[in-house]
Amino acid sequence: MKLDSNFVFSKIDALEFGIMSPKMIQKMSAVAITSSELYDIDGFPVDGGLSDLRMGVIDPGLTCKTCGNTIRDCPGHFGHLELARPVFNVKTVPYVYNLINSTCNSCGRILISDEHLKKLSEDIISAEINEGQKKKIKLIKALIKHAKNVTVCPFCRAKQRKVKLEKPYTFIDGDQKLTPIDVLNRLEKIKDSDLQFFGLDPDYSRPEWMMVSILAVPPITIRPSITLENGQRSEDDLTHKLTDIVRTNQRLAENIRSGAPEIIIDELWDLLQYHITTFISNGSAQVPVARQKSNKKLKSLEDRIKGKEGRFRGSALAKRVNYSARSVISPDSFLRFDEVGVPIKIAKEVTYPEYVTDLNIDRLKATIKNFNSYPGANYVITPDNIKRKITEMTVDNIIDELKPGYIVERHIKDGDIILFNRQPSLHRLSIMGHRVKVLPYKTLGINPASTLPYNADFDGDEMNIHVLQNEEALAEADMIINIKNNIVSPRHGLPLIGAAQDYVSGCALLTSKETEFEKENAEFLLSNIGIVTDLKKKKYTGRELFSMILPEDLNFESQSSTYKITKDDDSIVRIKNGKLISGVIDAATIGRESGSLLQFLFVRYGSEVTAKFIDQANKLGLMTIFNLGMSVNIRDFDIPKAAYTEIEKAVKEGESSVAELLKDYDDIAEAKILSIANRIRIKVRNIIDAYIDKKNNNVEAMITTGAKGSITNLIPTIGLVGQQMLRDVRISNGFSDRLTSHFKKGDNGLIARGFIVSNYRKGLNPVEYFLHAASSREGLMDNVIRTPISGYMQRRLSSALNDLKVADDLSVRLGSAIVQFKYGEDGLDVSASDKGDLKL
Amino acid sequence: MDIDVFNSRLSPQYRIMLKEELDQLLSKYNIVIKDLPKIKVNDPAVKLLDAKEGDVLEIKRSSKTAGQYNYYRLVVK
Numbered sequence: 001m002k003l004d005s006n007f008v009f010s011k012i013d014a015l016e017f018g019i020m021s022p023k024m025i026q027k028m029s030a031v032a033i034t035s036s037e038l039y040d041i042d043g044f045p046v047d048g049g050l051s052d053l054r055m056g057v058i059d060p061g062l063t064c065k066t067c068g069n070t071i072r073d074c075p076g077h078f079g080h081l082e083l084a085r086p087v088f089n090v091k092t093v094p095y096v097y098n099l100i101n102s103t104c105n106s107c108g109r110i111l112i113s114d115e116h117l118k119k120l121s122e123d124i125i126s127a128e129i130n131e132g133q134k135k136k137i138k139l140i141k142a143l144i145k146h147a148k149n150v151t152v153c154p155f156c157r158a159k160q161r162k163v164k165l166e167k168p169y170t171f172i173d174g175d176q177k178l179t180p181i182d183v184l185n186r187l188e189k190i191k192d193s194d195l196q197f198f199g200l201d202p203d204y205s206r207p208e209w210m211m212v213s214i215l216a217v218p219p220i221t222i223r224p225s226i227t228l229e230n231g232q233r234s235e236d237d238l239t240h241k242l243t244d245i246v247r248t249n250q251r252l253a254e255n256i257r258s259g260a261p262e263i264i265i266d267e268l269w270d271l272l273q274y275h276i277t278t279f280i281s282n283g284s285a286q287v288p289v290a291r292q293k294s295n296k297k298l299k300s301l302e303d304r305i306k307g308k309e310g311r312f313r314g315s316a317l318a319k320r321v322n323y324s325a326r327s328v329i330s331p332d333s334f335l336r337f338d339e340v341g342v343p344i345k346i347a348k349e350v351t352y353p354e355y356v357t358d359l360n361i362d363r364l365k366a367t368i369k370n371f372n373s374y375p376g377a378n379y380v381i382t383p384d385n386i387k388r389k390i391t392e393m394t395v396d397n398i399i400d401e402l403k404p405g406y407i408v409e410r411h412i413k414d415g416d417i418i419l420f421n422r423q424p425s426l427h428r429l430s431i432m433g434h435r436v437k438v439l440p441y442k443t444l445g446i447n448p449a450s451t452l453p454y455n456a457d458f459d460g461d462e463m464n465i466h467v468l469q470n471e472e473a474l475a476e477a478d479m480i481i482n483i484k485n486n487i488v489s490p491r492h493g494l495p496l497i498g499a500a501q502d503y504v505s506g507c508a509l510l511t512s513k514e515t516e517f518e519k520e521n522a523e524f525l526l527s528n529i530g531i532v533t534d535l536k537k538k539k540y541t542g543r544e545l546f547s548m549i550l551p552e553d554l555n556f557e558s559q560s561s562t563y564k565i566t567k568d569d570d571s572i573v574r575i576k577n578g579k580l581i582s583g584v585i586d587a588a589t590i591g592r593e594s595g596s597l598l599q600f601l602f603v604r605y606g607s608e609v610t611a612k613f614i615d616q617a618n619k620l621g622l623m624t625i626f627n628l629g630m631s632v633n634i635r636d637f638d639i640p641k642a643a644y645t646e647i648e649k650a651v652k653e654g655e656s657s658v659a660e661l662l663k664d665y666d667d668i669a670e671a672k673i674l675s676i677a678n679r680i681r682i683k684v685r686n687i688i689d690a691y692i693d694k695k696n697n698n699v700e701a702m703i704t705t706g707a708k709g710s711i712t713n714l715i716p717t718i719g720l721v722g723q724q725m726l727r728d729v730r731i732s733n734g735f736s737d738r739l740t741s742h743f744k745k746g747d748n749g750l751i752a753r754g755f756i757v758s759n760y761r762k763g764l765n766p767v768e769y770f771l772h773a774a775s776s777r778e779g780l781m782d783n784v785i786r787t788p789i790s791g792y793m794q795r796r797l798s799s800a801l802n803d804l805k806v807a808d809d810l811s812v813r814l815g816s817a818i819v820q821f822k823y824g825e826d827g828l829d830v831s832a833s834d835k836g837d838l839k840l
Numbered sequence: 841m842d843i844d845v846f847n848s849r850l851s852p853q854y855r856i857m858l859k860e861e862l863d864q865l866l867s868k869y870n871i872v873i874k875d876l877p878k879i880k881v882n883d884p885a886v887k888l889l890d891a892k893e894g895d896v897l898e899i900k901r902s903s904k905t906a907g908q909y910n911y912y913r914l915v916v917k
Contacts, residue, residue: 817875826906
């Protein structure tokens, strides 16, 4: 949309920031505050009190005494409080300090000679024009630093003493404290013409205005009081602070009038200073924090602006969204992977605005009638754009008048497309389109097969849904970012959605050579994936059953994970005309981030077929594992005695070669010792691999099929834990000349420096346990430090690439500018290619 | 010490484009010359070719996936 020049009444040319003068405060004030009382005995606001009606209205129905508007239109009006004595404004103290120290204590001129000033003035002006504000500020800082050290005023020859600042706001000149009045007098003496050297414009910010002599009292509209249920009024934090200020100010004024002793006046003056300080900024260093009766920190003016929840980061830059919901997620294998289980409670709250047509009017009328329960509707929008809530009172009327052209905001129902998201949204797959399945639970359900792209698990993760509000968005969600269309990753062309853990184990179990089912069991298995048939044969092999979910014209051959380990020819997956002839279906064919069959199906048959296949394969695997059962036994972790003798021998050999090394080289042998430790590990790995029972071992089965775990996990579990390291070297220096008191002094052998020969199954001895914990803790600390660093790096990278897009001619562009002449140099969409090849 | 960057096996081939070739390139991508990727005049390759501001270099890069990939960069200050 272009802004019509006819509607531009005035343009902002520049902004000038300044300090409000006491005169200005008085001029804009609607009330002079004279009383610390808020309400009189009858509960009416006191005239001149902090709730004075002239400062604005906060109660509906009342009109403002200043502008005559009601609550909606009255912007609120400032009041003012004349202070008995001026005080510092904490936020300007550093500037005041600079000004006092760079100007003469007697004539008020800047402590730099005239001829110097002329040149500086030119420099500052040219720096601002040519090099910007930053350069100007740099110059001013240098100037102040110079002026501070001048001892004699170049104008009146008066001697200069350095004024010290004792934080937060005590100025000391020699041995005398400077009162705010003294400071005010000094600031007033500074000439207008000298102010440019401090970056100040005398028209908008005279230095004496940095002191508070008249306090601007904010309108009640920004510090509204609320009425509690019991009729009591509860005032805003700012009002509480203001009553303190007014009360202290009154006492100070009375004491001055009655000629009270200096000490009492000073004390009250200090108290006034404290209250005004905490009114502006509660929590600055060296100032005790002002608290409410409940010990809660009072919110100061600064708190409203500053930080994450402040006006800028928390309000102005904040983005909020309607028609969205958030809940804990739970796994639900009985959902399709492109579905999301939505609790009824959510389904009744978030709605879709459906246009009424002749075709759907009866259905929509039924939803309106059913507004109290599910599936119902919440609002109706008339053709003249009036939104009406459906209630007991309005239902009949609305149903009567409903006709095409109306819009009904109906509850979401099964099959609606919504967006599903988990933060941090690091890549495009963190937000995908899913279909709704309304369920009677309280958490969002998700099929575990689609957790990978979201990086979700179920240890308390929460996810968001967003209900789309028009047909265009709906079509885009369905056709572009639907999870079905994003099975294959645009990064490496492998499926992100597929079988994992039990699904893999189940499918492997189902398709292994020996698996057979009686007719009845086979029928039951198939019924779970929606295939209801009368089977002819008496017995069916698992491979025959699995073939029923394959496309009929599919021809495919690929190695399975099992084949890669066992080299058993029967494990090579061969599919001819949709029949699984041989092979175990496991992680290599249907696993996430590895499934070659899924990738093949996606490229050859498209998303619908692949999606259906994934769901059916997973379900088959799951039901197989339900029926046949699968568990692990401690015996699955057994390796024979002979294996342990070999492991012991390997350790002994390692120990002696380390001892040999140390004899010759003393302490420069570290690198060699580490490689010996590593060699022992590899030996142990081979021993485990050679000796572990490969048949009737479910742990081994999970490893070979790629369902979960690897030999690497077995090494510390049943072999030995191995070398523990801290900062990339063997653990050292617990005691003098030894690691702990369990070892001999000067022993640099394998065991004495943190090589653990026990395993998790047998258990670690206390020393081993301690060293293992030390090493693990280093890992945890590294992780804690690295996570935010790499997170921020990722964020900067994606922000930098944010607006790049691939144009129709396959060039990558930023706006109209070219970044790459062909996307990825070859112009290939990785997810649509077969391992980087489009020659299908 | 001056190093002949063109002698390095890692350096792609550079060439200053002719006017006609440039016009063809710009019309192919429907862009103006400023939309091209940039290269600084003080870049070693530009210095060696003695290219001037406003020239466009054709850079033949070898690509793992595409064999050869041509890149075009506008010489700027």
